[in-house]
Amino acid sequence: KELNLKNTSLYRIMDGSFEPLPSLEVLHLESSVLAKIEFGRSLFQGLVSLRKLYLDKCKISFTDQEAIFAESPNLQYLSLRENLIVSFGSRNPFLNATGLVHVDFSKNQIRRKN
Numbered sequence: 815k816e817l818n819l820k821n822t823s824l825y826r827i828m829d830g831s832f833e834p835l836p837s838l839e840v841l842h843l844e845s846s847v848l849a850k851i852e853f854g855r856s857l858f859q860g861l862v863s864l865r866k867l868y869l870d871k872c873k874i875s876f877t878d879q880e881a882i883f884a885e886s887p888n889l890q891y892l893s894l895r896e897n898l899i900v901s902f903g904s905r906n907p908f909l910n911a912t913g914l915v916h917v918d919f920s921k922n923q924i925r926r927k928n
Contacts, residue, residue: 816840833860849873880905
């Protein structure tokens with residue numbers, strides 16, 4: 815139900831790595847260096863029961879990807895605290911994340927688009 819990979823030297827996650835974990839509800843990836851990961855739909859593929867995802871302090875800046883969390887329809891809570899996020903580009907990474915209730919972006923450098 816819960817997988818804790820917090821404070822690991824994890825720096826790469828292959829697309830579909832979580833596919834064999836359809837019952838996973840909580841995933842902790844805090845304090846991993848995930849800056850070079852290409853965040854796309856297939857990264858979280860198979861996490862159909864995921865309710866909470868913690869990506870704090872991962873040096874994430876995000877790329878111009880759309881519907882990153884669409885493969886996790888039950889995701890309710892997403893924490894992206896203390897990352898390097900400035901903007902999300904022209905695409906909506908939260909498209910089809912209809913269950914999302916709370917997203918924490920505190921301590922990022924998000925700027926308003928002009």
